Amino acid sequence: MQYLYDESGRRFIDCISNVQNVGHCHPTVVEEISKQLATATCNVRFVSPKLTECAEEILKTLPGLDVVLFCNSGSEANDLALRLARDFTNKNDVIVLDHAYHGHVTTTMQMSPYKFDHGSSLEKPDWVHVAPVPDTYRGRYRLSDEDLSDETQLIEAGKLYADEVLNIINHAESQGRSVCSYIAEALQSCGGQIIPPKGYLVNVAQHIHDHGGVMILDEVQTGFGRIGEPFWAHKLYNDGFVPDIVTMGKPMGNGFPVSAVVTRKEIADTLGGGVGYFNTYGGNPVACAAVLGVMKVIRDENLLDHVEDMGLRFEKELNKLKAKHECIGDVRGVGMFWGLDLVTDRISREPATQLANKLIMLLRQEYGVLLSTDGPYSNILKFKPPLCFNKKDLKMAVEALDSALISLTARRSSIR
Amino acid sequence: MQYLYDESGRRFIDCISNVQNVGHCHPTVVEEISKQLATATCNVRFVSPKLTECAEEILKTLPGLDVVLFCNSGSEANDLALRLARDFTNKNDVIVLDHAYHGHVTTTMQMSPYKFDHGSSLEKPDWVHVAPVPDTYRGRYRLSDEDLSDETQLIEAGKLYADEVLNIINHAESQGRSVCSYIAEALQSCGGQIIPPKGYLVNVAQHIHDHGGVMILDEVQTGFGRIGEPFWAHKLYNDGFVPDIVTMGKPMGNGFPVSAVVTRKEIADTLGGGVGYFNTYGGNPVACAAVLGVMKVIRDENLLDHVEDMGLRFEKELNKLKAKHECIGDVRGVGMFWGLDLVTDRISREPATQLANKLIMLLRQEYGVLLSTDGPYSNILKFKPPLCFNKKDLKMAVEALDSALISLTARRSSIR
Structure with missing residues (x-):
């Protein structure tokens, strides 16, 4: 469904597999x-x-x-x-x-x-x-x-x-x-x-x-x-x-x-x-x-309704993150398709490519959350999970993101 | 495997599906x-x-x-x-x-x-x-x-x-x-x-x-x-x-x-x-x-050996057909890949396109044998069955072909 397991059996929350649309191996x-x-x-x-x-x-x-x-x-x-x-x-x-x-x-x-x-x-x-x-x-x-x-x-x-x-x-x-x-x-x-x-x-x-x-x-x-x-x-x-x-x-x-x-x-x-x-x-x-x-x-499974509900939750939760983290310049999306545009500076909107790359590695290794980057500067965090991704998964992913952002931006305030 | 069934349950011998290589739904x-x-x-x-x-x-x-x-x-x-x-x-x-x-x-x-x-x-x-x-x-x-x-x-x-x-x-x-x-x-x-x-x-x-x-x-x-x-x-x-x-x-x-x-x-x-x-x-x-x-x-299933055996049988049976039917100008192939080049005349080698097309329709409708034509003149009968196609299937297909050729060339000696 919305989880992947590595060869040791460790579970990951999958925020990126839009191919397995209604869930892996449904x-x-x-x-x-x-x-x-x-x-x-x-x-x-x-x-x-x-x-x-x-x-x-x-x-x-x-x-x-x-x-x-x-x-x-x-x-x-x-x-x-x-x-x-x-x-x-x-x-x-x-x-x-x-x-x-x-x-x-x-x-x-x-x-x-x-x-x-x-x-x-x-x-x-x-x-x-x-x-x-x-x-x-x-x-x-x-x-x-x-x-x-x-x-x-x-x-x-x-x-x-x-x-x-x-x-x-x-x-x-x-x-x-x-x-x-x-x-x-x-x-x-x-x-x-x-x-x-x-x-x-x-x-x-x-x-x-x-x-x-x-x-x-x-x-x-x-x-x-x-x-x-x-x-x-x-x-x-x-x-x-x-x-x-x-x-x-x-x-x-x-x-x-x-x-x-x-x-x-x-x-x-x-x-x-x-x-x-x-x-x-x-x-x-x-x-x-x-x-x-x-x-x-x-x-x-009424997935279209579920996606609309989740869209509202994504909007709310990601904007809360944005209010807390200066490095999030823009939150945009709809339904189960969301992007966080990471910036080194909200005025210049300079892409925070390095931060984005460190972030997805940290999320994978430490938090069991699979996210990825995209866009011409590889600074956009993209969410496009299987449609069965639910509010509990979102809560865990957002908490992981919050925590990882704190640790990365605190550790090295110069990371761009 | 080597048979297909239509919506009424009628069975056909499949001489053409190379995609379903080891047999349909193996x-x-x-x-x-x-x-x-x-x-x-x-x-x-x-x-x-x-x-x-x-x-x-x-x-x-x-x-x-x-x-x-x-x-x-x-x-x-x-x-x-x-x-x-x-x-x-x-x-x-x-x-x-x-x-x-x-x-x-x-x-x-x-x-x-x-x-x-x-x-x-x-x-x-x-x-x-x-x-x-x-x-x-x-x-x-x-x-x-x-x-x-x-x-x-x-x-x-x-x-x-x-x-x-x-x-x-x-x-x-x-x-x-x-x-x-x-x-x-x-x-x-x-x-x-x-x-x-x-x-x-x-x-x-x-x-x-x-x-x-x-x-x-x-x-x-x-x-x-x-x-x-x-x-x-x-x-x-x-x-x-x-x-x-x-x-x-x-x-x-x-x-x-x-x-x-x-x-x-x-x-x-x-x-x-x-x-x-x-x-x-x-x-x-x-x-x-x-x-x-x-x-x-x-x-x-030792299919490679089987294919080699079948290649010899194809060669023998198709050449027997050629000896009997003037309209078969050439027999060529190897393993489970064979072509019969149909001609209106063995000297000029003019392609017998119309005969080939009538033949495959007749074989399908009357004999339950699926064959098809190809080549630039659509006059080549092609055999490329699933590899499980066996000597019994070949015998039935060749007998059907023999009988269909007799009926078509006898009925209208002018078919080209």
Whole structure:
């Protein structure tokens, strides 16, 4: 479930495994997979009812979209989304967010500043354009600590960030290029647990659609209940935003390799010219059984409600920590997706990378708490635990964090 | 195992599922996977002993190679192999075989004439060069029916085909380009069940290495015992040929999504610049348990011996069919990998596409035998059954084929 054990039997509280979405080795999911494994594993050459059942369950959560293409990994899904966008629009270029990560195959590495700006041998190709992250804490358009909770200010900043996307489209077109798509995570994960301001995606979609492109939302990390009732993170603001293509992966199989691209039939029908799409394991009944198992557990255990409750607790507890520790510059998140932005100084907001790294090692070694860092400066502590993570776990994790912060910042007040 | 059942319970003999390598739902593999599913599913962020155990078992079969990188699909493995070849050689271009298929992600589609020559919206890029398939029956250098069993003639044809690769390298270099790799299946599968002549790969490797490139052998369809004792199809001739990079997939997990790239440390160490390689499910312990289960069954059930025995039986039975039916132009194969090349005329060797398609439908509907077609003209009947397929199954399949051929060629002597 929400605990991991090392080879000596020591227990750790897992605050980071969003892949094992409803809990490590959840018995319902294990049983669904095991049953299907013993029945039939064939792929879509011989269609199984699990395939249609699974596709229908997914589509119920995404009104406005009507086709599911199954793959094995987020990388495969994002590569396929790119192919769909290009084939549908007859355009070529892509706008990504700075610090974005979309996968490990060649094309998705090329769409990932998280990789190509940090020493990858694959460089940014001409067909990739990088827009600033809609990060109101340390992005291009920053708000003061006070304005970070002012909705009007946030919406205004979101517009400025959306205008940056428009500028890129216009510039690309002026160079004789054409943009097939904007692709971004609904909430940027590796890039530092970023929550885009209200209205941002609606405004970006307007610009992209005006210029004949499509919106690809990458929900590989954030889908399947991570933020609670909306089920998908791109529905956070309930503002009617509907992407043209959604990619999903990690949490959907609870650890079983499965991913999918969901889109509209008019888009899917343009894919690949005369050769269609074939994926050996894509849509195999075992993967579908895993996904159905995950969705059943989410329903049966009221996990969406639980996530919403926990979101409130996270907000309260993490902000209490922030009030106590100067090194916490920002607390941001929703549901079971939270980031603590560690700083050496609250005014300059300089990232406290070294402190963050020492902290997660100390938490692991001394407190049995698994946390990790992310973001371009590796200074963001990220929480994205299995959804069964509960208030007792949160209490223990926060107490450990409090204690570890005290010991680290007291021991060496100079740690940056 | 080697049978499939439809929704009414009707049984079919499966002559085509190489993915379910040791048999559909083999109880040993199901048990290994299920046990691990209930224990830990985490990826390499938290290393499991299954990972090293599995890597070691694979490396025992590939002397000369010493690093395993796990992925989820053959497509991911071939894309990663391309990245490795490029990073290691600092060269860019790739030589592929005509009609080759290496996967469904963007780069592997671009390396697949099977796709880009048959209506794909992805065209052949400049960095891909297409060499002729070393097909001695209907390729560029054809042998007479008589010479097809003459080893000297075959070796000579293999040299001519290898020289074509050299010509491509020289031409590319004369254009200021550089070739990082030759990639081919050990035995071409989708391209028409092709067995390259003895010496061909050794000669190609010589040319590629002379010019600073590496040899990638795609064993996604053909590895894990398909041809018997050599375990890998590129070891067919036991001529000391050692690839620089081997990719593997389908049969290794018996239906569980898992694949791998095996190479040398000096090559692996160059990968990706400073960002390494991370794959969410790559090397997860459940996938490793599946692979270990498959390898255990191959050992415990002496499947490699069985495959060699069956290879002799296939050869005998299919050649008997050929002696009886003028429409069978060529019988080729080894172990449990066979092709029947159907022709309208043995002299012209014109492909009997329509006959092949009618045949597999008839076999499915009337005889409960699952066969399929492949090759650029869809006229090759391909056999690649689960390795537990036995002499009784072969007898039934061949009798069905004989009877279906009689009824089709008698009913309409004009079918082409």
